[in-house]
């Protein structure tokens with residue numbers, strides 16, 4: 001038992017680290033500050049640079065802003081959306097909400113609240129100012145992180161409650177895993193390689209936690225085409241709303257300021273796995289783990 005507790009703690013820390021690594025640099029202006037120029041993001045109206053948002057530019061939670069957001073949440077939202085934002089009788093789960101997953105510093109939340117949304121105080125939600133919206137955003141993103149860290153999904157004893165047959169069907173069907181994997185080739189014997197908790201980790205966060213990719217890992221490539229010039233392709237160095245940089249095959253560094261005219265195409269081999277977080281249900285997660293564990 002103490003053994004499994006230690007493992008659990010180690011893994012919780014690991015998930016935290018990995019989740020942290022998925023995050024990009026905090027936006028200029030310091031943690032918690034809105035991206036300069038505001039907006040951006042899907043539905044943020046800014047021409048959608050962030051329509052290309054992916055694993056590389058998740059929101060970096062500012063803990064202090066999240067704490068302030070928690071107070072606003074408690075005053076205005078908790079009765080409907082529940083204590084840990086996992087939903088209640090009168091409002092949906094916000095941790096599993098695509099709106100929240102796509103939100104960056106209020107980019108999605110802002111418009112919803114501007115348009116008009118019920119508040120516990122009965123005040124018009126459009127009265128919440130942009131700082132308060134960001135604080136709420138940080139609070140909700142912190143809940144998403146906590147859910148991953150503390151979810152019963154990550155307790156070993158719950159992992160194998162899945163239905164392997166249903167997992168197999170999902171693997172070859174709606175889960176689309178077979179587009180990239182084969183259980184007789186790259187995933188052959190994977191059940192012997194990882195215990196259930198590690199397995200779940202692996203398919204939720206296959207990206208190596210340390211360094212740029214680690215040994216032999218697939219790297220994220222990016223192709224940038226300036227309005228006037230030839231396209232440059234290389235290994236992604238950094239990307240956010242404002243800048244993008246890469247190293248070409250000769251190791252040379254190239255950097256650009258992002259504008260709507262600058263075409264940026266990111267090819268992240270781990271994108272499919274990042275997207276999984278958006279569409280996988282708890283049941284899918286259990287089923288697929290149970291299935292992969294049968295591949296010994």
Ligand code: HEC
Nearest residue numbers: 073076077080090091092097098099112117118119120136
């Ligand atoms: C009186 C109940 C109630 C209160 C209070 C309330 N909500 Fe909601 N909320 C709902 C309901 C019902 C929906 C689903 C229907 C809709 O989108 O309007 C929803 C939807 C949402 C969504 C969209 C979720 C999705 O995935 O589509 C977000 C985000 C949200 N609420 C955030 C908040 C925040 C933040 C607060 C507090 C500032 C809040 N809500 C207060 C009831 C409430």
Ligand code: HEC
Nearest residue numbers: 175176177179180181202203206217218269270272273288
């Ligand atoms: C678009 C391609 C793609 C899709 C779709 C995809 N994966 Fe992956 N998966 C990868 C890549 C890339 C890796 C990293 C391993 C590597 O570098 O070869 C990976 C790694 C993994 C690993 C870890 C393998 C190991 O040996 O450590 C597991 C397990 C896994 N995926 C399961 C799944 C499951 C289950 C699904 C479906 C829900 C899925 N994958 C969908 C591309 C994909």
